[in-house]
Amino acid sequence: MEITGDEIRRQLLDADALDPSGLRLTGATIAGQLDLSDVVAKRPLVLRDCVALQPVVLDRAQFTLLDLSGLVAPSVSAERVNIEHDLRMSGAVLTSADEVALTLRGSKFGGSVYLDEGFSAVGAVVLNSAKIGGVLFCQGARLRHSGSALQGVDLHVGDAIFLSHGFDAEGGERHGAVRLRGARIDGQLILRAGRFSSPEVALDLRHVKIGKDLLMPLSGIDGAVQLEGLVYEGLPRDATVDEWLSLLSTRTPYYSTQPWVQLAAAHSAAGHERDVRRIRVAAQRDLRRRGQLSRWGRAWHLIRGVTVGHGYRPGLALVWLAGVLAVSIGVVLVSGAVRCSAVEQVGYALNVATPLVKVDAARCTVAPSAGGQFVLASTWVLQILAWAFATLFVAGFTGLVRRNA
Structure with missing residues (x-):
């Protein structure tokens, strides 16, 4: 027709x-x-x-x-x-x-x-x-x-x-x-x-x-x-959290905050706090990799990520603090410049490096030698690091509690 x-x-x-x-x-x-x-x-x-x-x-x-x-x-x-x-x-x-x-x-x-x-x-x-x-x-x-x-x-x-x-x-x-x-x-x-x-x-x-x-x-x-x-x-359905993290990190043309915030908010509303932390940490990594950060901003961002997971993993700071204490103990024991028993040497190392805990190690003395000078200089540096990691832990933990309140 x-x-x-x-x-x-x-x-x-x-x-x-x-x-x-x-x-x-x-x-x-x-x-x-x-x-x-x-x-x-x-x-x-x-x-x-x-x-x-x-x-x-x-x-x-x-x-x-x-x-x-x-x-x-x-x-x-x-x-x-x-x-x-x-x-x-x-x-x-x-x-x-x-x-x-x-x-x-x-x-x-x-x-x-x-x-x-x-x-x-x-x-x-x-x-x-x-x-x-x-x-x-x-x-x-x-x-x-x-x-x-x-x-x-x-x-x-x-x-x-x-x-x-x-x-x-x-x-x-x-x-x-x-x-x-x-x-x-x-x-x-x-x-x-x-x-x-x-x-x-x-x-x-x-x-x-x-x-x-x-x-x-x-x-x-x-x-x-x-x-x-x-x-x-x-x-969002039909894709796992890991797939979304990969998508936002590698398959978007450029870094944008909002898609990360939307994904985290959806999982927060569902009560998936572990996934929320994973999403927020991945977002910070994407920001460091593709965001508009200065050279110093990128370096500081890296430090915060390694030490406290950008505030979402404050427990990392405690791990670093424990590492500082272990180094302090090792320096004191190996140097041979601290004169007292081994147990008291451990107490001395904790005293000079720990910002919060003090152990009785009054009997220990540091020999006036090159080794003794090395111990003193090392423990000063280690004490600064210990204070920094303790402060980062408190700040990160406080921020995490505030965000989840």
């Missing part, structure tokens, strides 16, 4: 002559261009398994329901379209020779959008600033573009987004293969069993707000990710 685009437009405009179920065509070839720009359709339009030889233009049109399932066309332009219920494009194949295969920029949908079950697009799929009242279904979709294969900048979805179960987006070098920067998702973002690949950024979730769960296994992401400003509820 063959029908012209002009005939479809004429029938839609003559809504009173249509059946209440709307205009329905199956397996038709659409000759000429189907241009329904600015059409206010009072009946559903259903074009299932049809073939359009030229790009389909629906800009600023209004539909109660639009079903283009199985459509084969070069491209579909539907900017600022208003659809009362659903848009269905399951199994559609768009083979654009231009940059954009499907654009729904600024469009409004009262129901859901179906780009699933074999939907295929060579060229960008653009959902920027669109508003979807229900769900965005993209399971099994296959998208290819030299830039961003799926663009959803400032997209608002009232329920969930499914980029899962066979979803495959392959992008180029300019932007993320999937770019959802600034999107708001009131339900879940589900990336389970999806694939996202790009030579550079595979997934751009900057400043995305997710009202419920984030389901994001990392095995399907082939490329870098951008996560600064990403906010989600609960614990």
Whole structure:
């Protein structure tokens, strides 16, 4: 069956002559261009398994329901379209020779959008600033573009987004293969069993707000990710803490504090304090490696990390303090310059090095020799170190208690 685009437009405009179920065509070839720009359709339009030889233009049109399932066309332009219920494009194949295969920029949908079950697009799929009242279904979709294969900048979805179960987006070098920067998702973002690949950024979730769960296994992401400003509820699912630590440390383009803070806050809310400390220590390591620190700032940051784990492992300072005491005892015993019994020599070593504990070692004297001078100089240095480690422990422990209060 063959029908012209002009005939479809004429029938839609003559809504009173249509059946209440709307205009329905199956397996038709659409000759000429189907241009329904600015059409206010009072009946559903259903074009299932049809073939359009030229790009389909629906800009600023209004539909109660639009079903283009199985459509084969070069491209579909539907900017600022208003659809009362659903848009269905399951199994559609768009083979654009231009940059954009499907654009729904600024469009409004009262129901859901179906780009699933074999939907295929060579060229960008653009959902920027669109508003979807229900769900965005993209399971099994296959998208290819030299830039961003799926663009959803400032997209608002009232329920969930499914980029899962066979979803495959392959992008180029300019932007993320999937770019959802600034999107708001009131339900879940589900990336389970999806694939996202790009030579550079595979997934751009900057400043995305997710009202419920984030389901994001990392095995399907082939490329870098951008996560600064990403906010989600609960614990991120489908990836372990270790996988997230690796992701944030090695697969983000640059250091950003917020993704670390968000991950730590999620685990803190779940009561996983051990994981919280691991996350915060890993964040500090990433800051030292990639953050904007001066040379001295980086050196001091390293010292704090080694001694007290940046305040999250104050027990490390006690280990260093014990090491200082052991060195002090070794210096005194080996030098032979301290004259008293071995037990009293140990007490003397603890006296001169320990800032908090004093042991009776009054009978010990230091010989006025080169060895004695070495012992005195060494114990002065060791006492400074002991005081420093004791102070670091107290400061780190106090800070840790304050953060957990």
